[in-house]
Amino acid sequence: MDGRWDGLRAEVRATIGELVGSGRETGVQVAAYLHGAPLIEEQAGLADAGTGRPLTADTPIHAVSTGKALTATVVHVLAERGRLDYDLRVAELWPEFARHGKDRITLRHALTHTAGLPALPADITPADFTDWDRMCGLLADATPRWAPGERVAYHAWTWGWLVGEVVRRVTGKPVSQVLAEEVAGPLGLVDELFLGVPEAQLPRLARLEDAGLAALMTYAGENLPNFDAVAPPAVRPDATIGSRPDVLRADVPAVGTMTARGIARMYAALLGPVDGVRLISPGRLAEVSAVAARGTDWVFGAEVTFGLGYAVDADGSFGTAGSGGSLAFAYPELGLTVAALRNRLGAGDGDPMEGLRRLVRDAVAAAHA
Template identity: 85%
Template sequence: MDGRWDGLRAEVRATIDDLVASGREAGVQVAAYLDGAPIVEEQGGLADTTTGRPLTVDTPIHAVSTGKGLTSTVVHVLAEQGRLDPDLRIAEVWPEFARHGKDAITLRHALTHTAGLPALPADVTPEDFTDWDRMCALIADARPLWAPGERLAYHAWTFGWIVGEVVRRTTGRPISQVLAEKVAGPLGVAGELFLRVPEADLPRLARLEDAGLAALMTWAGANLPNFDAVAPAAVRPDATIGSRRDVLRADVPAVGTVTARAVARMYAALVGPVDGVRLISPARLSEVSAVAVRAEEWVFGQETAFGLGYAVDDDGSFGTAGSGGSLAFAYPQLGLAVAAVRNRLGAGDGDPMEQLRTLVRDRVAGEVRRWRTVETGAGRSYRG
């Protein structure tokens, strides 16, 4: 790795060590790419505190909604290949979806959480999640809560089946297989980037622990009027459902299982080439990372901005974050991708993964500005 980033790596490593030594974290991975090359790959702590198994750079961790970024990336790779169009009416490839007036809903609506289908039946179970056809039938028979595009509502679980079934109907293959063939395989991270975890890889996963997330889910169910509509009590996104072998083995593409280096590598390949692999063109990158919708979100009541499948932040980044703290984002203007993943799912703990993301972003931004100033003065710009 580039020696210019030795100081940043030492700072990240020290932060991880402090978090683990204090007992605040069990295991943490942090990775960052700049202009297609890795500049940070640090990890520390344990993958399993009950056995003492160490967390390594290639230990996958269930990262909850950080997986939505994988699902969205599959869509954009297929769009780049001319296989999908964000403005596709979903019913064109999934005729049953048109029931109850849903024929005007497009893939763009699904990607931007404006399809009007955020809710699940109150009695849905984790076992239902393992039955792809059943979940897609529930979605197809659902009545929209409002017209497409009328309101922003986080499709916490339904996002995965809506987008995933479009991919399956278009390609004839499950979205987890398309991810492996079109994204993970070409990037050399086939064993570290999953929507559906193969049976043989389950023992490699980090063991999830709860450190406040379950309590937050209970609070949300009691205090946010629309929360249980999108995440009924039996399927709240927490360490319990994220540890179920049957759910991990199923295609549930609203969530995912990753290593920090694999998901950072994926975002880096959205921004630019990584070892000769670029997932989408610069023009498509500009489209998918731009704000497509900004509004007060229906579940949490806060102003939120989405691009095409990714959250868009005011700092110029786009990406996804998962309940409990894991995250992965890219900064196109910096040429940076950064991911931070944990296996102790916290809430109300000061958001240490976000602090690590900010640490990397700020150090890289400062250095890039300095290099650009120096090289522009010499007649060159840093990014060329």
């Protein structure tokens, strides 16, 4: 790694050391790439506080919706090869999806959370999530809440099956297999980027802990009128469902499991070549990272901005973040990607992973100026 950045690495190392040493975090990974080369790879703390197993750079962490980027990237790689078009009507590949007026919903609507299908049945269970055909059948039978493109609503769980089934229909393979073959494999990350986690890999995962996220989910269910429609009580995205081996093994492609260095490397290969591997062209990068949908979110009531499968931020970045605080973002103008993951899922704690992202971003931006 370039020695010019030793000071930044030391600052990141000290920051995560303090987070872990103070008991605020159990384990943290931070990674960044700059112009296709590793910039930062730091970690501290424990993967499992119960056994004392240390968190290493290659310890995968279930990072909840940060994993949406894995599924979105699969779509863009397929689109780059001419196998998918963003304006493809989903029902062209998935005929039974056309029921109840859904024939005009496109892949673009699905990617941008504007398909009108954010809700799940109130009695849905984690076991249902392990049955791909059942979940896709529920979506095929669903009636949209509004016309496609009419409004933005975070499709917290349904996004994964909507997009993932399009991938399966066009490739004949589960989306986790396409991720391994077309994204993780070429980048040397087959053991670090997962949708469905293979059984043999489960012992490597960090153990999730709750540090206020479950209480926040309860509060949201009680105070946001549409929250429980999107994340019914039995399947709230928290440490409980993220620790179930059956759910982790299943393809639930709205969430994912990864290392910080793995997801930072994947984003870097969206921006440009990484060890000779570039996932998409510069033109496609500009398209997928541009604002494609903006509005007041139906679930949370806040203004949101989406590109094609990623959030788009005012600081020039695009990426994804997960419940509990993990995140991964790319800065095309800086040639920078940053990931910060933790296994202690917090809420109302000052967002230390966002603080780490800003720390790296600001240092690189200052040098870039």
